[in-house]
Every structure is written in C-alpha cells, then in structure tokens.
Amino acid sequence: MKLFLIGCVTATFALAAGSPARGQFTVNIDIDQAPFQYTETPGNNRVSRLMHQLENKEVELDYTSQRGYLDSLLEALQIPPSSQTLVFSKTSMQVRYITRRNPRAIYFNDDTYVGWINGSSLVEISTADPKLGAAFYTIDMSPFRPKLKRMNYDCLACHATSLTQGIPGHTVRSVVPSYDGSVNSQTQSFITNDTSPFSQRWGGWYVTGFHGDMKHMGNAYVKGGSLDTSRNANLLNLRDEFDSANYLAPQSDIVALMVLEHQTQMHNSMVRADFFVRQLDHEASELDDDKVDAAESAAQLQLIAGEVVDRLLFKDETKLTDEVRGSVVFAADFQTLGPKDSQGRSLRDFDLKSRMFQYPCSYLIYSDAFKSLQPKLRSEIVRQIHDVLAGTAGGDRYEHLSAADRGSILGILSDTHPDFSISSND
Structure with missing residues (x-):
C-alpha cells in the first residue's frame, strides 16, 4: 500500500479590522486524526448510496462497447452529458491514456464529478460528502459487473494539498502543456476560480464557445518555446483537434468550465x-x-x-x-x-x-x-x-x-x- 502524508495543514487567520479579538489564530488539521478520521469514516453521499444500491441489486448499470458504463452511470448519478468539459494535459492518475487526440472528459452536477477517458477501463469519481469533504471512488468498466470502490491515499496525494486549500477537495488547474499533453513541473500553473483573470484560465483544457477579445490559455500547447495562443480563441467545435464521435457531446463548453471553476x-x-x-x-x-x-x-x-x-x-x-x-x-x-x-x-x-x-x-x-x-x-x-x-x-x-x-x-x-x-x- 502506498503511504502519503495527507491532509496536514496549518492555517493562520489574520483578524480583520474592527474584530472583537486581537492578533491572529492558527488551526492545525490532520484529516486522519480526530475529529475527522478520514480513512475510517464511511461515506454518506451520492456515490456511496449508488454503491449500496448496486450491491443490493436495486440498480443496474448498462454496459456498452463504446463507453462502458458511462452513459448509465451519469444517469444514475443525475449528471447531464451537456456538462462535458475536456482536458488534454497529463494531470490525472491515468496519464498514459491522455493526449490531445484522446482528452479526458469531466462530467458534473452540483456535488459529483466523473472523469472518463476513451479506451480506459477505469472511471474516476469524486463527490461532496458532509463529513469527508471530498470523497473519491473508481469504477472498473468490466463488462460482467461494475466494480465501484472508494479510494483514499492514491487520490488524496493530490486532492488534500495546497491545490485544494489543504482539505480533501477539488480543483481546476491551468497549466502550460506540451503538444503531447505533458507538463513541465518548472513552468507556472494556476488554480483557477471566478476571481482568476481570463488570461490564466484553462491551460491544458479544450474550450468551445465565444468570448470576444478576452484571452485564455485553452486549446493551446507549447510551440517554439512558448504557449501558442494564436488560434485558440472562440472555437465553435473541436473537429480539427480530435475525433469526438465517442464522446457524449461535441464540445468542452466555456460556460460549463466557468461553473466548474466556481463550484x-x-x-x-x-x-x-x-x-x-x-x-x-x-x-x-x-x-x-x-x-x-x-x-x-x-x-x-x-x-x-x-x-x-x-x-x-x-x-x-x-x-x-x-x-x-x-x-x-x-x-x-x-x-x-x-x-x-x-x-x-x-x-x-x-x-x-x-x-x-x-x-x-x-x-x-x-x-x-x-x-x-x-x-x-x-x-x-x-x-x-x-x-x-x-x-x-x-x-x-x-x-x-x-x-x-x-x-x-x-x-x-x-x-x-x-x-x-x-x-x-x-
């Protein structure tokens, strides 16, 4: 079993002017210690409930040769296919499958995220949980029976760090990718949200939709030593980038990306x-x-x-x-x-x-x-x-x-x- 130092964070709060208290205070959190005990606490969320239903055969997922259980999984989790966003940077645990020609698809609703890669038998799922913060799962796309299980250490190595405010959480990361989707760890990257300048958003992601003269990093890769954004803006579709026939939608929607960042x-x-x-x-x-x-x-x-x-x-x-x-x-x-x-x-x-x-x-x-x-x-x-x-x-x-x-x-x-x-x- 892989062991990681996870969820150990110290936060310092500076009290605002006019506050009844003085100075600063710190909060030290270790999510594997009381009162959290992350790995020992059972999940109570949308995905854990589906897991229970599958185990009791109250729900069945339909398998297709094209996308495995993805279609019925999204339906069971009440996630709309229109939420699709596509990321081609190698920033997932399944880096060997991800390329510009085979991007990873993210589908989401208000609390749950599903990551699917064409050709992979493993789907990654994460969801909001009242006690755990974010809880992580995978489903094996075996054609005989879907194997849904909770993950901890492998996911928390990235999802309980400064990238997620130090707690089990989620993030939209903007990077400077090479043509093959690889990322040089020495180059600057950004964790983006609704406060981020447009110019820092969506590096390593595909972006479809119109945004006028506002510049972003999406649809681009390093060319001649720098990120080539000469033709990355206001794309209606991604036909020139890869074959989207196997995907549930033909776009990586800019508004869905904005919602995803905020959420x-x-x-x-x-x-x-x-x-x-x-x-x-x-x-x-x-x-x-x-x-x-x-x-x-x-x-x-x-x-x-x-x-x-x-x-x-x-x-x-x-x-x-x-x-x-x-x-x-x-x-x-x-x-x-x-x-x-x-x-x-x-x-x-x-x-x-x-x-x-x-x-x-x-x-x-x-x-x-x-x-x-x-x-x-x-x-x-x-x-x-x-x-x-x-x-x-x-x-x-x-x-x-x-x-x-x-x-x-x-x-x-x-x-x-x-x-x-x-x-x-x-």
Whole structure:
C-alpha cells in the first residue's frame, strides 16, 4: 500500500479590522486524526448510496462497447452529458491514456464529478460528502459487473494539498502543456476560480464557445518555446483537434468550465471552514470550561464564516469585458434546476455579459454541503449574508453588489431558502 502524508495543514487567520479579538489564530488539521478520521469514516453521499444500491441489486448499470458504463452511470448519478468539459494535459492518475487526440472528459452536477477517458477501463469519481469533504471512488468498466470502490491515499496525494486549500477537495488547474499533453513541473500553473483573470484560465483544457477579445490559455500547447495562443480563441467545435464521435457531446463548453471553476473552489471553501470549526470545537472540548474564551471563539467563528460569505457573494469576481456564449443545452440543463422565487428569478440565471450570474450569490447555498455545515457556522454565514444584503453590514467590502443586486438576492433567498425565510422575518 502506498503511504502519503495527507491532509496536514496549518492555517493562520489574520483578524480583520474592527474584530472583537486581537492578533491572529492558527488551526492545525490532520484529516486522519480526530475529529475527522478520514480513512475510517464511511461515506454518506451520492456515490456511496449508488454503491449500496448496486450491491443490493436495486440498480443496474448498462454496459456498452463504446463507453462502458458511462452513459448509465451519469444517469444514475443525475449528471447531464451537456456538462462535458475536456482536458488534454497529463494531470490525472491515468496519464498514459491522455493526449490531445484522446482528452479526458469531466462530467458534473452540483456535488459529483466523473472523469472518463476513451479506451480506459477505469472511471474516476469524486463527490461532496458532509463529513469527508471530498470523497473519491473508481469504477472498473468490466463488462460482467461494475466494480465501484472508494479510494483514499492514491487520490488524496493530490486532492488534500495546497491545490485544494489543504482539505480533501477539488480543483481546476491551468497549466502550460506540451503538444503531447505533458507538463513541465518548472513552468507556472494556476488554480483557477471566478476571481482568476481570463488570461490564466484553462491551460491544458479544450474550450468551445465565444468570448470576444478576452484571452485564455485553452486549446493551446507549447510551440517554439512558448504557449501558442494564436488560434485558440472562440472555437465553435473541436473537429480539427480530435475525433469526438465517442464522446457524449461535441464540445468542452466555456460556460460549463466557468461553473466548474466556481463550484470546485466554493465547495473547498465550505469544507475548509467546516473542518476548522470542527477542529476548534474538538480542541475546546479538551479544555476546562474556564479556559475557553467565549469572545475569542465568537470572533474566530465570525472570521471563518466571513471567508465563505466572500465566495458565496462572488467578492473579487473577475469582470467580463466581452459577452460569453456557450452551449445552450448546458445552460438550459443548469438553469432548470432552480429553485425560482415568486417573480421567476433564480440564483442559476446567467448574466455572462459583465459577470457570470445575474444575481451574484452562489447556487451552492442550496446544496447538501451547505446544509450539513456545523449549525453555528451555517447560522453565522446566514447572519452575515443577511446583514450584507439588508445593507446593515459589509460597507465597501461588497461594493460590487448594487442596491438592486442586494434587494434581488435577498428577495430570492427569502422566497426559496428556509434559513433566510426565518432570518428575514426576525
């Protein structure tokens, strides 16, 4: 068995101006120790439930010679084929299969990611879990019976590092690839999200869709010693790059990529905050009551929650300078998931002219990951968001939100989210 040092992270928080506490505090996390015990904790997520159903023969996956169990696996996990994004850099555990002519396909919904490579018998799956953060699985594409099992060390060697904010998580990495997809470890790479400049995004990925004059690193490889981006922009299809007949969609959609970037880091931020609160509570439980400083604990909670609030409200999101247009199929599949308020508005409504969403508050506020946060953490996040939207807190920190934005988001949440229905009536 391979052994790796995993999930050992020390985070230092600098308390913001005006905070009731002074100085800084640190949080030390080892995910294989209490209160986490990652490898010993059973999964309780979308994939573990499917595993149970397969074991009890409550669900069967259909095998095809073209794509193995992929089609029925996505259906069982409720993942739309239109979510397809394609990565040709050799940044997966299955590097020997990945080339520009045979890219790895990523399919996803709000909590689960499936990685499939044409010609490989192994499909990689990861999903959000209320106790584990991200949980990792593989399925062997045997034609006789799908073998779905949980993975730990092999995946956590990359997925519980600084690339994922130090906790079991996900990431969209932008690299400088060679023609064959290989990556020189000495070249600069980026972990991208909605705050990343377009110019740093999607190196090693295929990108289809329109984005005007905004430049990105996708569809390009090193030529003459530098990344050749002379013909990488505004591609409608990928016919000139590889044969897409075996894939579920003919594109690697730019809007799906933008959603994927936001979603992975949003999940990581929630997990990171939840793990920190669990760790601090665990440490406090080992102290005598008279040694626990209630005011300091409240200040720590406020700061930890504030980092999640920043990402939920798209603080520092990169402004779009041209309109983005992607797959209408993906946009329709994504936006129909709702929920909508009494005026028909949804946090899933795209803008794509100056920012990603029309109402800048993450749709993941409805997710099981948000619902499963430590109750006091979730309550503090809700309180802070409500105060920002109501105009009683935040000040210039959220100046990207106009008064109209704040009113619309609060109206949507008050109509559709039970936490905010209560808080808005307080």
